[in-house]
Amino acid sequence: MTAASVTVRVPAKVNVQLAVGGLRPDGFHDLANVFLAVGLYDHVTAAPAAGLRISGEGRDIESVPLDASNLAARAAIVLAERHGIEPRVHLHLRKDIPVAGGMAGGSADAAGALVACDALWGLGTPREELLAICAELGSDVPFALAGGAALGVGRGEILTPLEVGGAFHWVFAAAEGGLSTPAVYRECDRLRRERGAGDGVDDVAVPAADPRLLDALRAGDVHALAATLSNDLQSAALSLRPDLARTLRAGEDAGALAAVVSGSGPTCAFLVSDEETAAKLAHALGPAARPAPAPAPGATLLPA
């Protein structure tokens, strides 16, 4: 028997390390991408329908395309194709992850839609196959399914789970307007060329995870993690959005142990010592700032 409707909760991510290699001939960059899932969630509800329908509510919903180009809709279409069925589903997105903010909200919705449709349609798709579909949908999508912490290599889609020895407390300051991920990668390449270093796979160092950062995660050591956070896209995001430098500084001045742009930005991420400090910092930074703990679980089917 299939359920009347199912809801899946999916987390946002922050990149605690984002090492970006040279531009590949296929237009992507090889990465050493250390993902950490954080407790800021979108919810995807799948309900029976005569065809594919998508609706949404919540943060920034007006800038989310509610049509077949939505990543959640694409996930439903690809899953249905794999099983030779029609994508008969109404997907409803309840968004709390900033849109185009560098926190992988679209990827989260895609992973959520896959899990929700798989349950609604009673397909029982093996996890490995779901992960392969995720990788087809986008580089960040497999991690949204997996959650926790993981090292992503290749485009970021080839995951190795990482051990995390304790909770880490964060504050995320969303910024007005988003940043386009391809535009930030292009700016990174442009800045590298400008520095005379070149931007190709032969010019840029092969990206590698920082062993001190992996130790910090394993030990749950917030000071060691704060000392090793890094993001190769940060200078490109700041070049496109110079105002972010002020936000990063404001967070540091107000007590963050470290501040970093989340992925391609423009959301700024602040690592703090404990939950109480997170609440205080979020308050100090204003209404666009939200506290969130990590690690968070991946896409989770909620009880009916």
Ligand SMILES: C[C@@](CO)(OP(=O)(O)O)[C@H](O)COP(=O)(O)OP(=O)(O)OC[C@H]1O[C@@H](n2ccc(N)nc2=O)[C@H](O)[C@@H]1O
């Ligand atoms: C930068 C990161 C860091 O986790 O995320 P965001 O901060 O945007 O959320 C990711 O690499 C974004 O992953 P995702 O948003 O899934 O990207 P995709 O849909 O696969 O690719 C969109 C575009 O980004 C660029 N891209 C993406 C991944 C990669 N390894 N190299 C790239 O150059 C390419 O221009 C590509 O056409």
Ligand SMILES: Nc1ncnc2c1ncn2[C@@H]1O[C@H](COP(=O)(O)OP(=O)(O)O)[C@@H](O)[C@H]1O
């Ligand atoms: N379900 C979705 N939620 C958010 N954005 C989506 C979704 N589907 C497609 N998009 C498009 O993808 C772009 C990137 O969105 P998002 O994943 O939120 O950002 P980022 O890649 O910076 O983490 C948005 O500008 C939006 O047009």
